[in-house]
Amino acid sequence: xxxxxxxxxxxxxxxxxxxxxxxxxxxxxxxxxxxxxxxxxxxxxxxxxxxxxxxxxxxxxxxxxxxxxxxxxxxxxxxxxxxxxxxxxxxxxxxxxxxxxxxxxxxxxxxxxxxxxxxxxxxxxxxxxxxxxxxxxxxxxxxxxxxxxxxxxxxxxxxxxxxxxxxxxxxxxxxxxxxxxxxxxxxxxxxxxxxxxxxxxxxxxxxxxxxxxxxxxxxxxxxxxxxxxxxxxxxxxxxxxxxxxxxxxxxxxxxxxxxxxxxxxxxxxxxxxxxxxxxxxxxxxxxxxxxxxxxxxxxxxxxxxxxxxxxxxxxxxxxxxxxxxxxxxxxxxxxxxx
Amino acid sequence: xxxxxxxxxxxxxxxxxxxxxxxxxxxxxxxxxxxxxxxxxxxxxxxxxxxxxxxxxxxxxxxxxxxxxxxxxxxxxxxxxxxxxxxxxxxxxxxxxxxxxxxxxxxxxxxxxxxxxxxxxxxxxxxxxxxxxxxxxxxxxxxxxxxxxxxxxxxxxxxxxxxxxxxxxxxxxxxxxxxxxxxxxxxxxxxxxxxxxxxxxxxxxxxxxxxxxxxxxxxxxxxxxxxxxxxxxxxxxxxxxxxxxxxxxxxxxxxxxxx
Ligand SMILES: Nc1ncnc2c1ncn2[C@@H]1O[C@H](COP(=O)(O)OP(=O)(O)OP(=O)(O)O)[C@@H](O)[C@H]1O
Ligand SMILES: [Mg+2]
Numbered sequence: 315x316x317x318x319x320x321x322x323x324x325x326x327x328x329x330x331x332x333x334x335x336x337x338x339x340x341x342x343x344x345x346x347x348x349x350x351x352x353x354x355x356x357x358x359x360x361x362x363x364x365x366x367x368x369x370x371x372x373x374x375x376x377x378x379x380x381x382x383x384x385x386x387x388x389x390x391x392x393x394x395x396x397x398x399x400x401x402x403x404x405x406x407x408x409x410x411x412x413x414x415x416x417x418x419x420x421x422x423x424x425x426x427x428x429x430x431x432x433x434x435x436x437x438x439x440x441x442x443x444x445x446x447x448x449x450x451x452x453x454x455x456x457x458x459x460x461x462x463x464x465x466x467x468x469x470x471x472x473x474x475x476x477x478x479x480x481x482x483x484x485x486x487x488x489x490x491x492x493x494x495x496x497x498x499x500x501x502x503x504x505x506x507x508x509x510x511x512x513x514x515x516x517x518x519x520x521x522x523x524x525x526x527x528x529x530x531x532x533x534x535x536x537x538x539x540x541x542x543x544x545x546x547x548x549x550x551x552x553x554x555x556x557x558x559x560x561x562x563x564x565x566x567x568x569x570x571x572x573x574x575x576x577x578x579x580x581x582x583x584x585x586x587x588x589x590x591x592x593x594x595x596x597x598x599x600x601x602x603x604x605x606x607x608x609x610x611x612x613x614x615x616x617x618x619x620x621x622x623x624x625x626x627x628x629x630x631x632x633x634x635x636x637x638x639x640x641x642x643x644x645x646x647x648x649x650x651x652x
Numbered sequence: 653x654x655x656x657x658x659x660x661x662x663x664x665x666x667x668x669x670x671x672x673x674x675x676x677x678x679x680x681x682x683x684x685x686x687x688x689x690x691x692x693x694x695x696x697x698x699x700x701x702x703x704x705x706x707x708x709x710x711x712x713x714x715x716x717x718x719x720x721x722x723x724x725x726x727x728x729x730x731x732x733x734x735x736x737x738x739x740x741x742x743x744x745x746x747x748x749x750x751x752x753x754x755x756x757x758x759x760x761x762x763x764x765x766x767x768x769x770x771x772x773x774x775x776x777x778x779x780x781x782x783x784x785x786x787x788x789x790x791x792x793x794x795x796x797x798x799x800x801x802x803x804x805x806x807x808x809x810x811x812x813x814x815x816x817x818x819x820x821x822x823x824x825x826x827x828x829x830x831x832x833x834x835x836x837x838x839x840x841x842x843x844x845x846x847x848x849x850x851x852x853x854x855x856x857x858x859x860x861x862x863x864x865x866x867x868x869x870x871x872x873x874x875x876x877x878x879x880x881x882x883x884x885x886x887x888x889x890x891x892x893x894x895x896x897x898x899x900x901x902x903x904x905x906x907x908x909x910x911x
Contacts, residue, residue: 531747535748535749536764538815539818549764
């Protein structure tokens with residue numbers, strides 16, 4: 315290339331060294347310019363997220379600090395619900411427990427259904443039906459949580475009540491169904507069902523997307539070995555979708571952990587107890603519902619105590635996400651990524 | 653372990669598009685048959701009708717019959733899943749299951765077909781299949797590692813091991829070497845010669861030398877123009893196809909004058 319530039323005269327030392335890099339630099343600068351802009355945007359976005367996260371954590375920590383360091387007497391004076399001689403931990407512990415219990419039960423209920431619908435849409439339903447079903451599921455996501463709360467309170471609780479009684483009578487030996495079954499149906503079990511319906515769309519949508527992305531190559535490999543449709547799903551689709559489904563579950567769990575209105579409207583809250591009896595009244599509450607209920611009346615140290623429970627929720631959600639990532643990363647070698 | 657295939661007047665469609673028209677041929681047991689022809693003439697399409705993989709594509713269908721030892725694979729009471737268990741397939745791109753170990757990849761088909769198999773039997777099968785695919789010595793120390801960690805050529809031989817582990821009657825191969833280097837290609841060609849002792853083999857290839865080296869019979873497919881259906885032009889002993897073909901188009905193609 316460089317020699318054709320000056321065919322008449324012999325190349326002198328220095329010619330190449332000056333020209334070629336000059337041309338390269340010209341092309342290089344624009345490319346590098348775009349690169350640099352893009353890198354700044356990407357880095358900026360990343361830094362922004364980190365900064366936001368840090369700011370939230372810092373806010374929670376600073377505002378929770380007075381409550382974390384306050385004496386038991388000061389706390390019970392400031393927050394009506396905290397009886398004499400109860401430490402913050404004794405108070406927040408059951409709330410954390412209730413939050414996790416409700417969210418995990420909701421996840422356990424929603425996962426099989428969501429994956430079933432996701433698989434049906436991606437691999438069984440005729441295209442037309444698949445599309446309609448997809449829309450319907452997405453519509454579920456558009457319903458505001460207040461409406462879910464009302465529905466749970468007015469419709470679902472009475473409907474589920476006989477079923478809860480049946481469970482209590484027949485499976486009462488099972489720790490979750492033990493204890494006195496509530497006469498109103500406004501219990502953690504009902505809350506979990508409502509939460510399950512609320513997180514169904516996001517889990518379904520993500521798993522459907524993941525299942526649809528299974529490489530044709532792997533599905534055909536299974537088919538060519540004589541796999542039935544279900545076996546194709548077992549050998550090719552599910553293993554490929556593992557980490558994606560895990561992310562879907564985490565998204566759902568995150569929403570269930572933080573849900574306020576639906577829980578607040580349905581549950582008859584209980585305090586200071588750790589209880590597995592999800593059919594009994596006044597045994598549980600969740601952090602989000604607790605904060606929402608008490609925030610309006612709280613002042614001074616009371617606000618700090620509420621923020622301290624919020625901090626606990628923040629930490630739980632982070633822990634859940636990190637655990638999920640660790641699980642996904644553990645079998646990276648065997649993932650479909652390579 | 654090896655059976656003969658008779659194809660009668662196959663028309664193959666994608667929806668309304670007739671991709672391949674009027675193919676009839678006989679494929680002998682324990683032989684290697686090569687399909688050659690220009691790109692887009694329907695070699696892959698036709699190959700996939702031999703084990704009913706064609707109908708996996710939405711809207712795809714066929715007319716005509718494919719008989720395996722006299723039994724029509726497209727008969728009403730035939731389960732396509734059973735057909736595919738009898739007629740294995742190796743794809744153009746190596747496709748081991750990425751989430752499975754090498755060992756599980758080999759056993760994948762067997763586990764589908766017959767779930768109960770003792771551990772020693774499984775070990776024997778893994779070894780014999782991998783030996784059959786000339787891969788045993790390279791992987792015997794890392795059977796529990798993921799199959800996707802192998803080289804492309806090794807992955808393709810793993811796919812062949814996986815296919816022969818279910819002991820099919822027929823093995824179909826769609827350009828099995830097109831993603832491989834010359835050394836791996838030779839390894840697979842040698843392997844095909846070995847496999848021919850037990851299986852009926854059909855191989856699609858773009859490589860004339862390969863067709864000449866490995867096959868006993870060669871079928872030449874051609875297409876009149878874009879949008880027209882592909883057809884079987886000529887099928888004969890490989891030596892004849894490459895030395896004195898009956899049709900001018902075949903001669904032009906094998907001598908590299910078009911295609
Ligand atoms: N999934 C599909 N849907 C619709 N048409 C298809 C599909 N697959 C292939 N075809 C068409 O069928 C015809 C034959 O294609 P095919 O892949 O069988 O050719 P081929 O001979 O295998 O070509 P190559 O040598 O490039 O692999 C082509 O016209 C192609 O466009
Ligand atoms: Mg092809």
